[in-house]
Amino acid sequence: MDTTLGDPLVGHVLDSRYRVEARIAVGGMATVYRAVDTRLDRVLALKVMHPGLAADEAFVERFIREAKSVARLDHPNVVGVFDQGTDGVYVYLAMEYVAGCTLRDVLRERGALQPRAALDIAEPVLAALGAAHLAGLVHRDMKPENVLIGDDGRVKVADFGLVRAVDTNTTTNSGSVLGTVSYLAPEQLEHGTADTRADVYACGVVLYEMLTGAKPHTGSTPAQVLYRHLHEDVPPPSGAVPGLAAELDALVAAATARDPRLRPADAIALLGLVRGVRESLSDEQLDVVPPRAAADGRDEEPGPDHAGSEDRTSVIPRTSAAPPARGDDGDQLNHTTRLEHVPAPPPPPVPPGAAPRAGRPRPRRGLIAVLAAVLLVLAGTGVWYINSGQFTKVPAVLDMTREKAEQELRGAGLGVKVKEEVSDTIERGHVISTDPGPGGRIRNTGKVTIVLSKGPARAEVPNVVGMPFAAAKRKIEGAGLTVGEVGRQFSGETPQNSVLATDPRPGVERRPGTAVALTVSxxxxxxxxxxxxxxxxxxxxxxxxxxxxxxxxxxxxxxxxEKGAVAGQSPAKGEQAAKGDTVTITVSKGKEMVEVPDVTGRSEADAKRALTAAGFAVKVDRPFLFPRDSVEGQSVKGGDKAPKGDTITIRLKGGL
Known part of the structure; x- marks a missing residue:
């Protein structure tokens, strides 16, 4: 069934610029369409706020804030925002169009993913959120619907519609909480506040869902799900998928700790833990094949079983077809919603004779996972080492400052070597990785190499204005940049082939390899x-x-x-050219000689048609008295040749 039928925007040109072609998805606050920018002739995605919310100034302000916030992130794993505007009751964002599917589509079709694929998706997601956290922003609505997987395998985070500065809370003036029920952190539900650790919690829930194919807390109503997030820990994923490594249990437990103080501080810290866990797992542990299961426990027709055939060079799964455009799998628990902020519901009554419990029984393996999670978190704030004979386990110091990391390592009795590398996600002066990695074994008093971040790689656009093009090109490439589009412009002041301007302008910093456009005289x-x-x-x-x-x-x-003279030239007379430019001239062969058709005896009309078709002009000589409609003679005999374009005179018969 075509879900776009009846949609008033499909086929409409929004703001006299964006032609809406199809509806992609419907969310709790907005609908996303595929559209064409008629000015730039490019496909993009339009996110249009539901008209009923356009009268709410707070929602409109949030929409505009999304455009400004995301536009300045400039991260390869964040869906870019190009434009924002209003057309009548429609408030919209024009965004990058990612051809592919969402992580929700993947989970719906595939169910649980292999650990390698789950971590391959988690890392770029955390890199994108890390860039937002460094910019002082918190997403507040992380869920599989907002993770886009392109046909080329690229992973991007979308829908920063609830983005807000880290130091503000999540509630509106009316006391409501914004977000998606299944991924809200306990402090969002209980206190209406959210910082970077709320995004960490949501990412932990998403990681659990990727590893198991189901959400950790389910219920028939939002209230039941809210209660479980407040009062129950996220269970270890190995409880649902036997064979998963304890390190994965610990990673999920650390990210989803109900006390935000026990979680990694932000997405960058969680990214460090994810990388550390990946390094500690063997290929067999990364390639555990989960049982085939539909997401959220819903029965679906089983698709092709790709789980055992994932290529390690491309482990991010693809779906066979895009799902129908509808609202988040049809599940109200997946919608971004506004929930009235009320005290948490009381726990269910305890049956007579039963001891009260804080949550459902947890298997022994779950207790071990929680203890491992505590160790992972404490690794960021204290000494974590275990002596085993003549070996020491390397403490986790990822994302620590150099001073703190050295303190932790020396406290474990280990020496330290230091290297530096650029990093787009780890703050300058913080640890990117260690060798051996976290949890690795090293002989007592051995040395651990820590790799410190030098911050994002940056290259400054040099001042090449006035320089000859060849010299300017060498200087730009020497600065780690490339020469992009070259435009040319007349100038009476700057010498020919010298640089008039650069874009970006001199002194601006850009990533290495960025193209610099030049305007040359x-x-x-x-x-x-x-x-x-x-x-x-x-x-x-x-x-x-x-x-x-x-x-x-x-x-x-x-x-x-005349034959041998100039018949034409390019550029033409009056056009402008630069000194040294080439003018192409074409030589004349003279007039083309064409055979004249014989039109004697024909009517005037037939004679004109025949001569005109041969390329001649025609003049008619009529007798003064009694002209007849028959050609008596012609100025050039039929069969002779005459210059094409010349005039042939025909003479009509006269007399009674």
């Missing part, structure tokens, strides 16, 4: 003289005398100019 503008009809020699002298070069076209052409 064409020199002073010269008016091209008219040499049509001149001999080749005279034409060449006239053009070279103006500082122009001459090229004679290989093939002469028929023209009304």
């Amino acid at each position: 064409k020199g002073e503008a010269l008016d091209v003289p008219d040499v049509s009809g001149l001999s080749i020699g005279d034409a060449t002298s006239a053009l070279e005398g103006r500082g122009l070069k001459v090229k004679v076209a290989d093939d002469p052409v028929f023209s009304d100019k």
Whole structure:
């Protein structure tokens, strides 16, 4: 069934610019469409707020804040925002269109993923959120619907519609909480506040869902799910998928700790833990094949079983087809919603004779996972080492400052070596990785190499204005940048082939490899003289005398100019050229000779048609008295040749 039928925006041109072609998805606050920017002729995604919310100034302000916040992130794993505007009741964002599917689509089709694929998706997601956290922003609505997987395998985070500065809370003036029920952190539900650790919690829930194919807390109503997030820990994923490594249990437990103080501080810290866990797992542990299961326990027709055939060079799964455009799998628990902020519901009554419990029984393996999670979190704030004979387990110091990392390692009795590398996600001066990695075994008093972040790689655009193009190109490439589009412009002040301007301007910092556009001087503008009809020699002298070069076209052409003279030129008379530019001249072969058709005896009309079709003009000579409609003679005999375009006179018969 076509879900776009009846949608008033499909086929409509929004804001006299964006032609809406199809509806992609419907969410709690907005609908997303595929559209074409008619000015730039490119496909993009339009996120249009539901008209009923456009009257709410707070929602409109949040929409505009999304555009501004995301536009300045400039991260390869964040869906870019191009434009924001209003057309009547429609408030919209114009965004990058990612051809592919969402992580929700993948989970719906595939169910649980192999650990390797889950971590491959988690890392770019955390890198994108890390960039937002570094910019002082918190997403507040992380869920599989907002993770886009392109047809080329790229992973991007979308829908920063609830983004807000870290130091503000999540409630509106009316006391409501915004977010998606299944992924809200306990402090969002209980206190209406959210910082970067709320995003960490949501990512932990998403990681659990990728590893098991189901959400950790389910219920038939939002209230039941809210209660479980407040009062029950997220269970270890190995309880649902036997064979998963305890390190994965610990990773999920650390990210979803109900006390935000026990979670990693932000997405960058969680990214460090994810990388550490990946390094500690063997190929067998990364390639555990989960049982085939539909997401959220819903029965679905089983699709092709890809789980055992994932190529390690491309472990991010793909779906066979995009799902219908509808609202988040049809599940109200997946919608971004506004929940009235009320005290948490009381726990269910305890049956007579039963001891009260804080949550459902947890298997022994779950207790071990929680203890491991505590160790992972404490690794960021204290000494974590275990002596085993002559070996020491390397403490986790990822994302710590150099001073703190050295303190932890030396406290474990280990030496330290330091290296530095650039990093787009780890703050300058913090640890990117260690060798051996966290949890690795090293001989007592051995040395651990820590790799410190030098911050994002940056290259400054050099000042090459006024320099010859070749020298400017060398200087730009020497700065770690590349020369992009080269435009040319006349200038009477800057020498020909020297740089007039750069974009970005000199002094601006960009990522290495960024293209710098150059505007190069064409020199002073010269008016091209008219040499049509001149001999080749005279034409060449006239053009070279103006500082122009001459090229004679290989093939002469028929023209009304004398044979051997100039029949045409490019650029034409009056156009402008730069000194040293080439003017191409074409030589005349004279007029084309065409055979004249014999029209004697024909009517005047037939004679005109025949002569005109042969390329001649026609003149009619009629007798003064009694002209007849029959040609008696013609100025050029039929069968003879005459210059094409000449006039042929026909003479009509006269008399009674």
